[in-house]
Structure formats: C-alpha cells, structure tokens
Amino acid sequence: MKIIVDVEGCDYPEKMVGGCIDSAKAHPDYTIVIVGRKETVNKVYSGGLNNIEIVEVEDAVTNDDVPTRVIRQKPDSSLVRAFTILKENDDAIGIVSAGSTGAVLTCATLIIGRISKSLHRPVVTSLMPTKIDGKLVCIADAGSTMDALPEYMAQYAIMGSVYMRASFGIEKPRVGLLSVGTEEKKGDERTKAAHALIKELPVNFVGNVEAREALSGDYDVIVTDGFAGNVLTKAVEGTAKFVMTKLKEAIMGSASAKFGYLFMKKAFNSVRSAMDYHRYDGGAFLGVNKIVLKSHGSSNEMSVRVSVDRIVSMYENKVIDGIREGIASTVVKSAETNEEE
Amino acid sequence: MKIIVDVEGCDYPEKMVGGCIDSAKAHPDYTIVIVGRKETVNKVYSGGLNNIEIVEVEDAVTNDDVPTRVIRQKPDSSLVRAFTILKENDDAIGIVSAGSTGAVLTCATLIIGRISKSLHRPVVTSLMPTKIDGKLVCIADAGSTMDALPEYMAQYAIMGSVYMRASFGIEKPRVGLLSVGTEEKKGDERTKAAHALIKELPVNFVGNVEAREALSGDYDVIVTDGFAGNVLTKAVEGTAKFVMTKLKEAIMGSASAKFGYLFMKKAFNSVRSAMDYHRYDGGAFLGVNKIVLKSHGSSNEMSVRVSVDRIVSMYENKVIDGIREGIASTVVKSAETNEEE
Numbered sequence: 001m002k003i004i005v006d007v008e009g010c011d012y013p014e015k016m017v018g019g020c021i022d023s024a025k026a027h028p029d030y031t032i033v034i035v036g037r038k039e040t041v042n043k044v045y046s047g048g049l050n051n052i053e054i055v056e057v058e059d060a061v062t063n064d065d066v067p068t069r070v071i072r073q074k075p076d077s078s079l080v081r082a083f084t085i086l087k088e089n090d091d092a093i094g095i096v097s098a099g100s101t102g103a104v105l106t107c108a109t110l111i112i113g114r115i116s117k118s119l120h121r122p123v124v125t126s127l128m129p130t131k132i133d134g135k136l137v138c139i140a141d142a143g144s145t146m147d148a149l150p151e152y153m154a155q156y157a158i159m160g161s162v163y164m165r166a167s168f169g170i171e172k173p174r175v176g177l178l179s180v181g182t183e184e185k186k187g188d189e190r191t192k193a194a195h196a197l198i199k200e201l202p203v204n205f206v207g208n209v210e211a212r213e214a215l216s217g218d219y220d221v222i223v224t225d226g227f228a229g230n231v232l233t234k235a236v237e238g239t240a241k242f243v244m245t246k247l248k249e250a251i252m253g254s255a256s257a258k259f260g261y262l263f264m265k266k267a268f269n270s271v272r273s274a275m276d277y278h279r280y281d282g283g284a285f286l287g288v289n290k291i292v293l294k295s296h297g298s299s300n301e302m303s304v305r306v307s308v309d310r311i312v313s314m315y316e317n318k319v320i321d322g323i324r325e326g327i328a329s330t331v332v333k334s335a336e337t338n339e340e341e
Numbered sequence: 342m343k344i345i346v347d348v349e350g351c352d353y354p355e356k357m358v359g360g361c362i363d364s365a366k367a368h369p370d371y372t373i374v375i376v377g378r379k380e381t382v383n384k385v386y387s388g389g390l391n392n393i394e395i396v397e398v399e400d401a402v403t404n405d406d407v408p409t410r411v412i413r414q415k416p417d418s419s420l421v422r423a424f425t426i427l428k429e430n431d432d433a434i435g436i437v438s439a440g441s442t443g444a445v446l447t448c449a450t451l452i453i454g455r456i457s458k459s460l461h462r463p464v465v466t467s468l469m470p471t472k473i474d475g476k477l478v479c480i481a482d483a484g485s486t487m488d489a490l491p492e493y494m495a496q497y498a499i500m501g502s503v504y505m506r507a508s509f510g511i512e513k514p515r516v517g518l519l520s521v522g523t524e525e526k527k528g529d530e531r532t533k534a535a536h537a538l539i540k541e542l543p544v545n546f547v548g549n550v551e552a553r554e555a556l557s558g559d560y561d562v563i564v565t566d567g568f569a570g571n572v573l574t575k576a577v578e579g580t581a582k583f584v585m586t587k588l589k590e591a592i593m594g595s596a597s598a599k600f601g602y603l604f605m606k607k608a609f610n611s612v613r614s615a616m617d618y619h620r621y622d623g624g625a626f627l628g629v630n631k632i633v634l635k636s637h638g639s640s641n642e643m644s645v646r647v648s649v650d651r652i653v654s655m656y657e658n659k660v661i662d663g664i665r666e667g668i669a670s671t672v673v674k675s676a677e678t679n680e681e682e
Contacts, residue, residue, distance in 0.1 A: 131583060131586065131587075143521055146521070146528065146529040146530070147529045147530050178572065179568075180484055180487070180567070180568060180571040180572075187487065187568065188487040188488045188566075188567075188568045189487070189488050191568070210571075210575050211571065211572040211573075211574075211575035211576040211579060212575040212576070212578055212579035213579065214576065214579060215579060215580065215583045216579075225529075226521070226529075227520075227521060227528065227529045227532070227569060228568060228569055228572050230521040230551075230552065231519065231521075231552040231569050231572050231573050231576070232552075232572050232576050233552075234551050234552035234553040235552040235553070235555065235572070235573050235576035235577055235580065236576055236580045237553055238552060238553035238554065238555060238556060238557075239556065239576065239577045239580035239581055239584075240580055240583075240584050242472060242556045242581075243580070243581050243584040243585065243612065243616065244584065245472065246472075246612045246615055246616075247588075247608065247609070247612050250607075250608035250609070250611045250612050251605060251608045253608070254605075254607060254608055256604040256605075256607075257604055257605040257607065257608040259601075259604050260600075260601040260602060260603065260604025260605035260608075261601060261604075261605060262601065263597040263598055263600050263601025263602075263604075264592060264595075264597075264598040264601035264602060264605065266591075266595060266597075266598065267588065267591035267592045267594070267595055267598040268588070268591070270591045271584065271587045271588050271591050274587055275584065275587075
C-alpha cells in the first residue's frame, strides 16, 4: 500500500522529506511516495530505501494561489500531482500535505470526491491535547466551512465519532457541541438547531460544552461550525504560547528564578511538548473517499511521521468504510430553522 | 456621587462587602451603596465609614431565575433594588454586580435603558491581558447577544473605541474584527458584512484578527459576535488554567523540579496573577444610560475594588456621553446581507 506525501507548498519542504524517510523506516510494509522538487528531495534523501518512491515535479502551490483554481492552473504542482496519484492508484490509501488548506480541501473534494451524495460537507478536524495525558480531543469543524447549516454539524458528529473510535479505539466517543452554556437552550440559532438534530443521532451525545472545558478530557469530539472551531483552536494555540512566553519572561527577569529553572527544564519541556501541535499534526479531512491529512504549514519531521502513523491506523481500522456506513445509515433530519440545501 | 454594589447572587457575597470597604477607603469622595442581606453585610462590616450606605434586602436573584422575569418576580432582590436605586438617583453613577449575567443585562436594559434609539444592542465587554505588560484588550461582544447582525457589530466598534479611549487614555484605539484569517474576504457572511461596515466608520480599524493574535497587544478592541466572543474569552481562560495545571503536575512529579520551583515561585505567581481575571474584572455593559459593570460570579475583594476604580474613571472621563455622541453622530449603513431590524 502507498502513502503519498506532498512535500512542497509549506515552510520546510526538506523537513517533510526527512519525515518521509523516518516514516518509510517505521512502516516497511508501506511505500512512501514523495511528491516534490528534485532539489528539495536530493538535499535530504540520497536513496537506499526500497519503500520510498520519488515523483519529481516542477511546481508548487502557494498561499497566493486561488484554491479553486489550482487544479486547472497548476496541474504540475506537487499538490495536484499528489492528489492525482492518490486517485488513480487503488493501492494508494492516503495523503499528507502541509500546503495551503484551501487548495488541499479543494483537491480532496474535487479530485478524490465526497464519500456519498448524502454527505453535505466534508470536514477538517483538529486534534488537541487534554488534561488527561495521552488523551486527545477532536474538533470538527476546525475551520473548513463557514456558515455551516445545522445538518452539516450533525454529520460532523457522526464522522467525528467514527474517526475517534477507529483511530484511537474509543468505544463510545463522547460528543459535545460547542456553545456558550451547557443548557440545551443556550447558544445561537444554528447551535440550538444542531443540538436538536444531534440529540436524535446514534452517537454518544453528552450535550453542550463551553470553550473553557474543551480541554477537560471529558469530550472526545467537539462539534462546531467552522468559524467558532477556528476561533477555539487558534485561541488555545495562542494562549498556550502566551502563557509559556510570559513565564519565560518572568523567569529571565530574576536571577533566582533562572537558577531554579535549571532544575525544572525537563518539566517545562514536557509541557511545551504536550502543547506542541507537531505531535498531533495532520488534521484529518473527513468525508472524502481516501484518507487526507492536512498538516500544519510549519510541519517538521515529527508532523509527517505522526501523520503517516495515523494514516496507517485509519487504514487498518477502516475509517473510510466506517464513515461511509455511518453517513449512509443515518438520516439527519433537516433543521427547521434552515431550508437551504 | 454614589456607586451601587449588589453584593448578593454570587459565590462570595462577603468578599463583595469586603471589596466595598476597600473601595470606600480608596475613594473618599464617592459613596459606596451596599445592597445586600443584613447578615451578609454584618459579617464583614461593622460601621465606621461615613461614605458607606447600606440598603438591606431580603431576597437575591439566583442563576435558576429566568432573567427576563426577575424584575416582576423578585422586586425585592438585591439586584432589582440596586438597579432601581441607580435609576432613581441622579447622583448614582454606576453599579457593580456579580450576579446572573442575564439578569444583570435585563435590569440594565429595562430599568436603566438604552442610550439612544439608534443603538441596536448594548454589549458586554471583557478585558483580557496581552503580551505587553499592563496593556489590556477589550472583547466586544464577550457573549451577550447571539445571532448579532453586522450592524450591531459595527456599533460595538464605536462603543469599544470610546470605552478604551476614555478608560485607558488610548488616543486611537486599534479595532480588530475577529475572523478566521486576516484577509478581508475571510470569514463567515456576518463577519464579512461587518468588515465592510466597520471599514467606513470613524474608528481606527486595523482589519481582521485571528484568535491566535488576540492577546498580541496589537489590538485595543476586538469586535465579534457574542457566540465567537464567548468562545474566545472562555478558551483563553481555560487554556491558561490548563497550561498552569500541566506545569504544576510536571513540577510535582519531579524532585529536582520541585526544588527548582522554590526559586521560581515569584515568577510563577506573577504569571498566575497576570492571568487572574479578578484583576481585570467588571466587564462593562456598554450602551445603557449609566455605568454598569458585570463582575465574575466568583468575584473577590479585588474584583470589586477594580470595578469601582473603573466606574470612577469611566465617570470622570465621561464614557456615557462619549458613547451617546459616538452612536448619534455615526450612521451605520445596513448590511446588505441582512434585512432584519
């Protein structure tokens, strides 16, 4: 089986190649297909692994490209080539890209295609750490669809549940709905309508969750519209960085604290590492016909390795089939407040 | 001049009374009117300050009361009495309450009244710390109005600017609009429409701001709808707590780190204190005819003191007049995407 890695269009293409080498060594039964510029690959990889394939390209998608136009305008970019290879090869099971989010989603939707006609929208998920060591929470939507209808969000609950069950072995993933209070009547109209829909679904819905409790470990999946999901994930990222920076400043401003820090470096690093998104990287794009992981723009070797590990686990646990069945077997009623789509 | 403090309906009524005593001592030219139960007040205050007045009540509003019904159902509650005193006395300039947010907003709107008929909605603000020491950022709306129209948000930009200028002496407060990307076209329909409206206003609009940058210190006011504003403020609060807890755990799990911590306690406490919402407490409710500060439900002495200080500064800097003029002199066009109101 093949796993495709688009190494261009991100901050550190060479680190992406490095991650491919690590992944190939860790997964000898899988072939890693590196799609990238010759010079990028050659800087890091000089051959020697027989489960690495190189596909040389001349072009890359940048954040300045209009996502919906890249397929037509940049057919020879690493991104479009990578997705085309993924589509055309039955033994290609998934892809990692750290390129432009919009372009990745466009290629996933248009080249790979939605899992089912009854799926309203695929969804970008994001994994975040929680108070419970080793336990992650999946945010769906982490920012892909603006102005989601409640029906979309209900399907995010289904897809998120399948994903967390298949990838992390959680038997009954607890699904929370992001809102401004735990009571069912709290929230904006969209969220209240989504609450009513999700309540009827065969998922382990535990009600509304406030942003303050998102990292509590009491939830496996947090469903939200893309706007609020983006605010949540970025606020967590920004605040964690903010607190660590403030602490560092306070420590550096005091000689005794600096001395104390020598003894605590390890403790600090363990927290910094717990908050390091590279460790959870590769937000899964759920609802398309193959496994698509969108990695952070500043991905490093570890991000690629984590993403490839996750693709293997998602493949072995048949996530795509699970989502397809989940969506097919569950009729989401139309929310009363909205008539579109 | 009188400042009214509702000491009931919160977690620590006695601490509220303690804060009143501190405030009375700090502001001898102002009279603090404590509205609360006899037993609450007597536990902490035994008289002796001639700028404290006590108004005894028998009842208090709880979080179980339906906010819109408290005025009729609990006319003798500390909250309703406090607002009535505020309304009926020309020398009463402002109020602090740590009671139920919904009830405080209902009383403010119905008893005190909107500042102008052309104001769509008053707004709850929240102050948060930033990377720059001593510099705060005002989030408007921090969670009061769900399903805001873009016109509401445009008026939040005006009110937030006046507030930050008058309260903190910032000449041209930098206004950012919370969105999922800095480009003007990024965001949901509401935010894009609000962007177009705010751009035309006489405020120092610096464009969209991502949640990751909310605490950067580059913004004085962040405009958002109440849902996303609640997500932002609570995510910041929850994540800060999360990181500090993780660090504490890591420290306690290692003998050498515990030793090191002895030398760093001060640095830790300075950060904990920087993140302590009690220091910034009293979210101003802007757009009503008097100064209304809603303090955190778990307010302590410091929260009251900070709130009273802010009321004095808002009064002396004529915030209410400023907001009235700002709203009156600025025509906010109707957003094209919405026809309501």
